[in-house]
Structure formats: structure tokens, C-alpha cells
Amino acid sequence: MDTRIVAALAAGLLACAAAAHEGHDAEKGKGNKPPPLAVLQLDEVRNATARFLDIDQALKEGYVDIGLFMPKMGWHYMKNALVDAKFDPTKPELLVYADDPCGGERRLVAVEYAVPLSLSKRAPAGFIGRADEWDANQTFQLWTLHAWVVEHNPDGVFAPFNPRVD
DSSP states (O other), X not given: OOHHHHHHHHHHXXXXXXXXXXXXXXXXXXXXXXXXXXXXXXXHHHHHHGGGGSHHHHHHTXXXXXXXXXXXXXXXXXXXXXXXXXXXXXXXXXXXXXOOXXXXXXXEEEEEEEEEGGXXXXXXXXSSSSOOOOEEETTTTEEXXXXXXXXXXXXXXXXXXXXXXX
């Protein structure tokens, strides 16, 4: 990926942390049940990212805390090398962690996919079926999609916000 795009993304993410998901449609993906084949894909994601339950492993593999905390989402860790025009369910661009209420290490709650708007004029073809609804995040110029593969989300696996996460 062009280093200028990566630098611009990183600068934008850091500069706009407070407004990162402003304009997120809280209803997007809410209540959408994935079809059986998408459930199998989500199992693959869960298996592929299980090693990131240990936040130190995520850091070792190049995920970086971008200083972005969103209530009802968590802390976002991004791997710049994965930000491109491709959707690979087993290689999410971001990992989302929540603080441990008992003061321990942050815990993995979700993954997030990100594709630059400049590289894809339409929402990327994501998971099988139509349950995943990508959000065109104008603040960061990214198509984004959350998948709550660790922390159950009563609003749906692809909903952007999770009422169970503080």
C-alpha cells in the first residue's frame, strides 16, 4: 500500500479520535442474522484471531494502539499493512479491545474491517449473504464493518455498537 495513504490514514485516525465514528448509523447491521455460510466464516474469523486474545501477541504481530476509544465499541488497534482494497475475513485491519472492569489487561471483543473509500467506490463484498452492512465513514474515508466475534452483541454480530461493552 502506498505509504502516503497509510500516513494519511494514521494521521487522520489520531487527529480525529473523538469523532471517529460520528455519523455511524447505530441501526446498521442491527438485528441482521447472518446466513449459515456466513456463520461458518465468522467461526473462521474467531479461530484465526484467537491468538489475539493475548493483546501482547497482537502488538508483536504489528497491530498498533491508535489511541481511539469509542464507548460501546472499545479501543482500536490497527495493522496498517492490512489496509488495502481486499476483504479477507481472517485478516481484519483492526482489533477492538475493551478495558477489563477489574483492572486487568484489555480483552478482545471484536474485529473491524476497513477499506479506503478511495480504493472502493462501493461497499466491499464482505461476508456471504447480506447481513453485513458496511459503513462509509466519511471522517476516516474508510468503509468499515465490525464483527463481534468474541463478545456477544445482542444487537447483532455486525452492529457497530455493542451495549455490553463500556
